[in-house]
Amino acid sequence: MSFINYSSREINCKIVYYGPGLCGKTTNLQHIYRKTNPDQKGKLISLATETERTLFFDFLPLALGDIRGFKVRFHLYTVPGQVFYAASRKLILKGVDGVVFVADSQVERMDANIESVEDLTLNLQEQGYELSKLPFVIQYNKRDLPNAVALEELNRAVNPDGITWFEAVATKGNGVFETLKGVAKLVLMELRKNY
């Protein structure tokens, strides 16, 4: 649900990073925050616990530039990944324009990935969205770890529809901007389709 303001010539879009606990959603946003020019970003807000686990959400506003005279702003959000924050997770999806699913490549997190995709699908359905109709990309994070599962297996588990995916090592920044660009492109294409 984007907000298009013809008066101030701005377009605002909301992108949500979803995924199981500790998969690297916040790390993605932190990397984007570090690597973006100060004039293109707002504050990175993290509503987190004392142990730096996301409690409600992280929020990063980005103003990347102009398209045809309109300032394009992306508001990036993460959800709390831990299972027991289900109620808060649902709230963040409200009005979403694009979703990044961050999967943890480690073999022991495969069940958590699958559970989280199912949770995402259900939570969107509850709000009247269909995941297959939303701008949606997958990021396979932590590709540098020795216990990372093969890509084919990950695709089989969480990406049966074969949507666009990216490999990443968010702690080093690899693949982070590629993922953001991938989802931003889909969101803008969706706007083109509708307007």
Add this chain to the structure above:
Amino acid sequence: MPDFDLVMYEAEFRRIDEELKKLYHQANAKVVFLVDKNGQLVASAGDSSEIDTTSLASLTAGNIAATGGIARLLGEKEFSILFHEGEKDNIHISLIGHRIILVVIFDNRSSIGLVRLRVKKSTEALAAIFNEITSKSETKKQEKVIDDSPFAEITDEDIDNLFR
């Protein structure tokens, strides 16, 4: 999609702006904001130069969303007013229709009673304007006559340029 994109045109924006300014003066407020439920700032009146309005908008929406969640757990539809009292500044948050959040920040030059009274009056006026906005953008969308749409000819190159 469960809801419509919010498309704001110059004429409506000006009316909203006027209404907010009126509220700002009548309620003796420090700043007045309109935020949409997704956390995007729609308009403001008063001196907001020292406030991070983008973050404020997103956190307000989060606050309303969380409170709405609590309301549903208790069997309420929603709580339409939130009020936070600080040492110097206070913040009054209320809903306009189902979509828009009105935020009034005020200090001891005003009072909660005055703010509530003025907010109530402005809410009706603002709700009417937002209803018009919704029906206008829906008609335009159905008739495919969005004026001067910046998206119609968006190219891959435009998008790549954003990430340079």
